[in-house]
Amino acid sequence: MGEDVKELARRYGYRPYMVGRYLEILGDLKEVEELLEAFEKALRPSIRCNKLKLADCRELIERLEKLGFLLERVGWCSEAYEVLREPEKPSLGSTHEHLIGLYYLYRGKASLIPPITLKPGERDEVLDMAAAPGGKTTHMAQIMRNKGLIVALEPDEGRLRVLRNNVERLGVKNTVLLRLDGREAGKVFRKTFTKALLDAPCTGEGIIMLDPSRKTKTSLEDLVKHHEIQKELLRSALDSLKGGGRILYTTCSIAPEENELVLNEVIKGRDDVRVLSLETPVKLSPPVTEYYGIRVDERIRYCGRTYPHVHGMEGFFICLMELK
Amino acid sequence: MLNGAKVRCRKTALQEIAGSLPPHISEYLRREYAEATILSCEGRFTEIFVLSEELAKVVEKIIAQGLTPYSAGLYLGRLRKGKPSFIPSINILQEIYQGTGEVVNALVVAEEGLKPFLYGGDVLRKSVVSCRQPIRKGDVVAVLGTDMRVYGLGISKIDGCEELEKRKDLDEVASNLFDVGWYIRGEARKERKYKA
Numbered sequence: 120m121g122e123d124v125k126e127l128a129r130r131y132g133y134r135p136y137m138v139g140r141y142l143e144i145l146g147d148l149k150e151v152e153e154l155l156e157a158f159e160k161a162l163r164p165s166i167r168c169n170k171l172k173l174a175d176c177r178e179l180i181e182r183l184e185k186l187g188f189l190l191e192r193v194g195w196c197s198e199a200y201e202v203l204r205e206p207e208k209p210s211l212g213s214t215h216e217h218l219i220g221l222y223y224l225y226r227g228k229a230s231l232i233p234p235i236t237l238k239p240g241e242r243d244e245v246l247d248m249a250a251a252p253g254g255k256t257t258h259m260a261q262i263m264r265n266k267g268l269i270v271a272l273e274p275d276e277g278r279l280r281v282l283r284n285n286v287e288r289l290g291v292k293n294t295v296l297l298r299l300d301g302r303e304a305g306k307v308f309r310k311t312f313t314k315a316l317l318d319a320p321c322t323g324e325g326i327i328m329l330d331p332s333r334k335t336k337t338s339l340e341d342l343v344k345h346h347e348i349q350k351e352l353l354r355s356a357l358d359s360l361k362g363g364g365r366i367l368y369t370t371c372s373i374a375p376e377e378n379e380l381v382l383n384e385v386i387k388g389r390d391d392v393r394v395l396s397l398e399t400p401v402k403l404s405p406p407v408t409e410y411y412g413i414r415v416d417e418r419i420r421y422c423g424r425t426y427p428h429v430h431g432m433e434g435f436f437i438c439l440m441e442l443k
Numbered sequence: 444m445l446n447g448a449k450v451r452c453r454k455t456a457l458q459e460i461a462g463s464l465p466p467h468i469s470e471y472l473r474r475e476y477a478e479a480t481i482l483s484c485e486g487r488f489t490e491i492f493v494l495s496e497e498l499a500k501v502v503e504k505i506i507a508q509g510l511t512p513y514s515a516g517l518y519l520g521r522l523r524k525g526k527p528s529f530i531p532s533i534n535i536l537q538e539i540y541q542g543t544g545e546v547v548n549a550l551v552v553a554e555e556g557l558k559p560f561l562y563g564g565d566v567l568r569k570s571v572v573s574c575r576q577p578i579r580k581g582d583v584v585a586v587l588g589t590d591m592r593v594y595g596l597g598i599s600k601i602d603g604c605e606e607l608e609k610r611k612d613l614d615e616v617a618s619n620l621f622d623v624g625w626y627i628r629g630e631a632r633k634e635r636k637y638k639a
Contacts, residue, residue, distance in 0.1 A: 297512055
């Protein structure tokens with residue numbers, strides 16, 4: 120590892136191995152510094168107007184503006200608004216409008232991209248593999264206009280309750296909540312779903328601006344553990360799909376070990392999985408195609424990434440696959 | 444535990460539970476959800492859900508594998524052995540009020556009264572701006588804001604709206620049974636409790 124990498128890691132307070140990997144991903148030290156600098160900047164929160172409870176989002180915006188919030192519509196998502204200014208009180212999480220489910224609150228905008236990209240329809244039967252706290256579940260229900268079916272899984276009891284609160288608060292009624300580890304989904308729901316969303320549990324290496332403890336929290340062993348679980352989850356998701364079914368794999372991490380390398384190992388040798396070109400509302404950065412000498416499967420070139428220093432939002436990985 | 448250790452879910456018929464529901468809710472269900480499946484999950488308490496055909500099929504599959512859904516479809520409310528025998532969900536009440544345009548069995552509360560209510564407080568006479576019959580002492584009433592959205596539930600302390608006239612400003616007219624402030628009071632990780 121070069122001295123310049125160690126110096127950057129020291130200056131920004133990271134484990135050196137992490138910064139070394141960022142250089143491997145981006146290939147340019149100046150860009151690595153831009154990334155680390157972007158992780159130092161707070162993100163503006165965003166809200167999604169809940170069309171399941173509101174015929175017209177203007178009602179919500181007027182109510183929030185009366186309280187002193189200043190909002191700006193997100194250009195690529197007609198129901199989402201970035202919060203430019205907040206009053207001292209109330210906080211975004213404690214307004215009456217939030218409590219009665221007129222909006223869902225996001226810490227950054229990137230979480231809006233996966234449901235829009237998966238595009239679940241009113242006749243779809245969707246599996247949400249690791250659903251809590253429910254931002255993407257409730258967003259999909261909104262896109263599906265409360266029709267069709269979503270089965271939302273969450274293994275942790277406390278997080279499942281939070282998920283139920285959000286589902287109820289937002290008036291979702293096309294969803295079944297089940298306490299189940301997503302790794303079991305392939306057995307319990309074999310060839311059942313037309314679509315699946317796997318927002319895989321990850322190290323959160325794309326949301327360091329929201330939780331700076333992640334600069335040092337993740338050891339290489341933790342990374343390997345996540346990688347193994349992510350592979351199991353993805354295999355399980357594929358088993359739960361009907362032929363022709365689609366799965367969107369996403370993480371809030373920029374680590375290739377949790378993204379391209381997971382896909383590489385799962386789809387390698389499987390000719391029944393197609394990786395589809397992404398039609399995302401935001402132009403994404405290309406995926407990592409070579410990492411420490413490993414050339415990943417050709418198909419992975421269709422996946423995409425968001426970076427804080429490029430997109431002004433959390434670092435996410437997104438990939439859409441179809442089972443033949 | 445989620446609703447106690449041993450929860451059993453089974454399909455039931457609307458007729459089986461209709462007797463426990465307030466008339467405006469059972470009538471609405473008969474009209475709007477005649478074809479829907481009713482799911483009853485019995486554990487420490489009994490929760491009732493309304494399922495579409497798609498949801499009913501997948502729930503059947505889940506139950507057949509020895510698993511229990513935690514919630515499904517439209518949450519209708521909780522059936523109880525004691526009084527009140529049924530606690531409706533906020534969503535079903537909001538749906539009925541919006542769908543029928545008729546607000547019954549409810550207290551409409553001014554903003555000043557809504558704030559303490561959302562912190563677990565009770566409804567005082569002075570904050571009630573409108574009362575919608577039927578209201579009976581000991582029954583569950585919906586607590587609405589002036590925007591006609593449901594913010595929670597109370598247990599009525601008055602027998603009919605006309606009784607409001609006899610009450611003083613600081614008299615409690617409904618005790619807090621559940622309010623949407625619960626979602627952010629740090630209690631979301633506990634199983635939902637009603638103050639009944």
